Amino acid sequence: MQSQSVEELNASASKCRKRIVDMVYKAKSGHPGGSLSCIDILVALYKGVMRFDSNNPSWDDRDRFIMSKGHASPAVYSILREVGILQDSDLNGFRSLGSVCQGHVDRKWTEGVDFSAGSLGMGLSFGLGSALAARLDGSKRHTWVLLGDGEIQEGQIWEAAMAASHLEVSNLTAIIDKNRIQNDNFVDDQMRVGDIGSKFKSFGWNVININGHDMHEIVSALKDSKTGNGPTAIIASTVKGKGVSYMENNPAFHGAAPNDEQYALAMEELS
Amino acid sequence: MTGISEPGASRDGYGDALLDLSSDERVVVLEADLGKSTKSCHFRAKYPKRTFCLGIAEQNMALVGAGLAEAGKIPFASTFAIFSERAFEQFRNGIARTGLVVHLCGSHGGMHTGQDGSSAQSTEDLGIFRTLPGMTVLHPCDRNSARSLTRNLIDHDNPSYTRTARNKTREIYSEEEAAALEIGVASELRSGDDATIIACGVMVERSLDAADELAKHGIMARVVDMHTIKPIDKEAVLSAAETGAIVTAEDHSVIGGLGSAIAEILAEECPTKMRMVGVRDKFGESGSPEEIMYKMGLTSDNIVQRVMEIVQKPGRT
Numbered sequence: 001m002q003s004q005s006v007e008e009l010n011a012s013a014s015k016c017r018k019r020i021v022d023m024v025y026k027a028k029s030g031h032p033g034g035s036l037s038c039i040d041i042l043v044a045l046y047k048g049v050m051r052f053d054s055n056n057p058s059w060d061d062r063d064r065f066i067m068s069k070g071h072a073s074p075a076v077y078s079i080l081r082e083v084g085i086l087q088d089s090d091l092n093g094f095r096s097l098g099s100v101c102q103g104h105v106d107r108k109w110t111e112g113v114d115f116s117a118g119s120l121g122m123g124l125s126f127g128l129g130s131a132l133a134a135r136l137d138g139s140k141r142h143t144w145v146l147l148g149d150g151e152i153q154e155g156q157i158w159e160a161a162m163a164a165s166h167l168e169v170s171n172l173t174a175i176i177d178k179n180r181i182q183n184d185n186f187v188d189d190q191m192r193v194g195d196i197g198s199k200f201k202s203f204g205w206n207v208i209n210i211n212g213h214d215m216h217e218i219v220s221a222l223k224d225s226k227t228g229n230g231p232t233a234i235i236a237s238t239v240k241g242k243g244v245s246y247m248e249n250n251p252a253f254h255g256a257a258p259n260d261e262q263y264a265l266a267m268e269e270l271s
Numbered sequence: 272m273t274g275i276s277e278p279g280a281s282r283d284g285y286g287d288a289l290l291d292l293s294s295d296e297r298v299v300v301l302e303a304d305l306g307k308s309t310k311s312c313h314f315r316a317k318y319p320k321r322t323f324c325l326g327i328a329e330q331n332m333a334l335v336g337a338g339l340a341e342a343g344k345i346p347f348a349s350t351f352a353i354f355s356e357r358a359f360e361q362f363r364n365g366i367a368r369t370g371l372v373v374h375l376c377g378s379h380g381g382m383h384t385g386q387d388g389s390s391a392q393s394t395e396d397l398g399i400f401r402t403l404p405g406m407t408v409l410h411p412c413d414r415n416s417a418r419s420l421t422r423n424l425i426d427h428d429n430p431s432y433t434r435t436a437r438n439k440t441r442e443i444y445s446e447e448e449a450a451a452l453e454i455g456v457a458s459e460l461r462s463g464d465d466a467t468i469i470a471c472g473v474m475v476e477r478s479l480d481a482a483d484e485l486a487k488h489g490i491m492a493r494v495v496d497m498h499t500i501k502p503i504d505k506e507a508v509l510s511a512a513e514t515g516a517i518v519t520a521e522d523h524s525v526i527g528g529l530g531s532a533i534a535e536i537l538a539e540e541c542p543t544k545m546r547m548v549g550v551r552d553k554f555g556e557s558g559s560p561e562e563i564m565y566k567m568g569l570t571s572d573n574i575v576q577r578v579m580e581i582v583q584k585p586g587r588t
Contacts, residue, residue, distance in 0.1 A: 116369040125331045129338020159331035
């Protein structure tokens with residue numbers, strides 16, 4: 001994928017945000033908050049950094065992208081629409097019977113999806129397996145795993161973190177979408193995860209802290225993460241529901257659809 | 272097959288098979304600190320670059336396997352049967368559901384494990400893995416058949432769970448006989464039309480002993496090794512029904528395992544007198560394999576008794 005300017009990437013992200021709200025509104029269910037918080041990162045990956053061919057999404061030697069927080073599926077579908085793999089009609093079927101846009105991302109249903117998520121905590125392990133396979137193949141392909149900050153409460157994340165460091169994989173980047181909110185409430189109220197960067201550092205990872213809505217910072221960090229020795233964690237500070245005033249920092253919109261009035265307001269704000 | 276098969280446990284057959292398969296560069300081996308026990312250690316010693324030791328972390332191991340499989344590798348992961356259960360949801364959501372082919376082997380299954388006691392005596396594994404759509408479930412009875420069936424997984428399109436045993440068992444199959452085994456095709460070890468004993472794993476040798484004993488009473492019992500619990504060989508079950516009496520024998524809970532799988536077929540298609548020899552909703556304890564098998568009702572005598580209860584032909588004494 002030809003890398004694009006920050007302005008172009010931001011314009012894409014803006015279009016994706018509208019798609020996210022639109023899909024959840026039409027489906028009357030879904031997870032807008034955590035989709036809006038990570039969409040800038042996905043746009044940077046798919047349109048700026050990842051080794052990927054939209055004309056051949058199942059190219060064997062593509063980079064792998066693992067959406068571990070699989071409920072943020074609208075973010076994935078919106079970027080796959082942006083790069084031309086999905087169509088508007090696909091997005092319109094989100095969460096309906098027979099749709100390629102399943103509730104949680106699913107590799108069996110959607111072209112361009114590498115990992116079937118929906119059960120939190122599994123993606124980093126899968127990404128480690130992808131990275132090890134690339135190393136065995138002598139390939140330069142890289143593996144990118146997007147995790148939620150609530151998700152890292154799962155113990156399996158730390159099994160994988162320990163193993164990635166022990167096995168000295170350098171072709172693996174984890175991006176933590178630190179939007180500070182999980183299903184029931186704020187992360188700090190549910191289960192404090194503390195200083196995420198220090199935790200990954202103590203597990204032997206390189207750590208980069210960024211503003212997860214600053215396209216320039218995101219692209220730089222993603223590129224830098226490929227050059228380090230060992231695995232890299234990018235801690236992206238984000239805002240849950242970013243771009244829609246009433247969804248921002250609001251736990252209620254982790255997994256709820258806007259009503260008609262809210263939908264109209266969101267579309268206006270995102271224009 | 273190459274190499275000399277010495278008497279051993281089915282777990283030795285798993286280790287043999289990994290070496291047999293090593294010439295295929297797609298084969299990778301995953302361990303969770305029990306490679307010495309599950310016998311993947313022999314592959315590790317010869318092919319360290321294709322072996323991933325992932326520490327005491329079975330959940331991670333399962334999904335690392337999935338990631339490798341997605342990229343075209345054929346992962347063989349192993350741990351104790353009981354700890355494979357810890358990664359059940361990972362196998363459900365990360366492997367079976369996704370159509371990725373990862374092969375998991377759980378060694379030290381069942382009461383036969385003995386001295387380690389109840390924490391290690393998995394009697395649920397066959398049952399839980401059997402519930403997953405598309406999952407193949409194997410439980411070979413000796414070293415040669417474990418080797419052959421594991422080798423067959425190289426061309427298998429589905430993820431699998433194979434239970435092996437810790438302790439040595441008699442050789443049931445010669446290498447040549449074992450080489451002819453196919454996943455999903457039951458193996459008739461003894462012919463007979465008065466009753467059928469359908470067994471798996473370490474209960475197969477006990478079933479042969481039971482058939483010998485029954486023959487002394489004039490009852491000719493067929494013995495079937497149902498090494499593949501799923502997909503189960505329905506034809507073999509329906510054929511067994513023609514003998515009028517079926518006894519299943521497994522070192523596993525009667526809830527969910529081989530007996531349940533057979534009963535599901537019979538109940539719907541051909542109701543037949545049936546009894547199950549297996550663990551009756553209990554946990555085990557430490558003891559020698561024979562002591563604990565006796566205490567749990569998993570002996571050839573138990574099989575004989577159950578056959579006698581339902582056999583049509585009156586026994587001659």
